[in-house]
Amino acid sequence: NAGVTQTPKFQVLKTGQSMTLQCAQDMNHEYMSWYRQDPGMGLRLIHYSVGAGITDQGEVPNGYNVSRSTTEDFPLRLLSAAPSQTSVYFCACSYSREIYTFGSGTRLTVV
Amino acid sequence: KQEVTQIPAALSVPEGENLVLNCSFTDSAIYNLQWFRQDPGKGLTSLLLIQSSQREQTSGRLNASLDKSSGRSTLYIAASQPGDSATYLCAVNGNNRLAFGKGNQVVVIP
Numbered sequence A: 001n002a003g004v005t006q007t008p009k010f011q012v013l014k015t016g017q018s019m020t021l022q023c024a025q026d027m028n029h030e031y032m033s034w035y036r037q038d039p040g041m042g043l044r045l046i047h048y049s050v051g052a053g054i055t056d057q058g059e060v061p062n063g064y065n066v067s068r069s070t071t072e073d074f075p076l077r078l079l080s081a082a083p084s085q086t087s088v089y090f091c092a093c094s095y096s097r098e099i100y101t102f103g104s105g106t107r108l109t110v111v
Numbered sequence B: 001k002q003e004v005t006q007i008p009a010a011l012s013v014p015e016g017e018n019l020v021l022n023c024s025f026t027d028s029a030i031y032n033l034q035w036f037r038q039d040p041g042k043g044l045t046s047l048l049l050i051q052s053s054q055r056e057q058t059s060g061r062l063n064a065s066l067d068k069s070s071g072r073s074t075l076y077i078a079a080s081q082p083g084d085s086a087t088y089l090c091a092v093n094g095n096n097r098l099a100f101g102k103g104n105q106v107v108v109i110p
Helices: none
Strands: A004-007 A010-013 A019-025 A031-038 A042-051 A054-057 A064-066 A076-078 A087-094 A106-110 B004-007 B010-014 B019-025 B032-038 B044-051 B056-059 B062-067 B072-077 B086-094 B097-100 B104-109
Touching: A004 A087, A010 A019, A019 A031, A019 A087, A031 B097, A042 A064, A042 B086, A042 B097, B004 B086, B019 B032, B019 B086, B019 B104, B032 B062, B032 B072, B044 B056, B044 B062, B044 B072, B072 B086
Parallel strands: A010 A106, B010 B104
Antiparallel strands: A004 A019, A019 A076, A031 A042, A031 A087, A042 A054, A064 A076, A087 A106, B004 B019, B019 B072, B032 B044, B032 B086, B056 B062, B062 B072, B086 B097, B086 B104
């Protein structure tokens, strides 16, 4: 039982490149979400999903896309990377808004 | 918008002392509140979940209290140990999202 798996763990992108951060969970939880963590800012919600086929925006959605075709996967797409997107990204899931389980994070640097 | 504040931002205590970490939030219409621990360069580990209808929750040396009407939660860690050194995050659950404080960075001195 792996919980929440995020890949890659580290990534360096050039400005303007696109990429997808992967998130997979094996707990059959309906709720999944993406956060970014920046020094002095705390964790901020990017996008979330309350079930397959349903997504919604969080606090800082600009520059990011998500989709939820299965219960298990919730990828986060950066369309055209910018230095302001340098951050640590965390994926989380929960069952019925109870205890949230977080992945180990993806550390992204945009140069 | 829910605003979550954690005080103090950082503290150092000698081993064996009790830790008291404070969290305040602006909107009392919450579903629950969760305390997390984060070690440097790592993800978040859930410590305690306290429901909006509860006053407190305990797990081993950890005790979390919740006063929803005044928008406050306190995490108590008894008899601190060097292994308790970490950042502690308070997260308020409401409206399908967690709102986080910026954390209490704790150093326990042997």
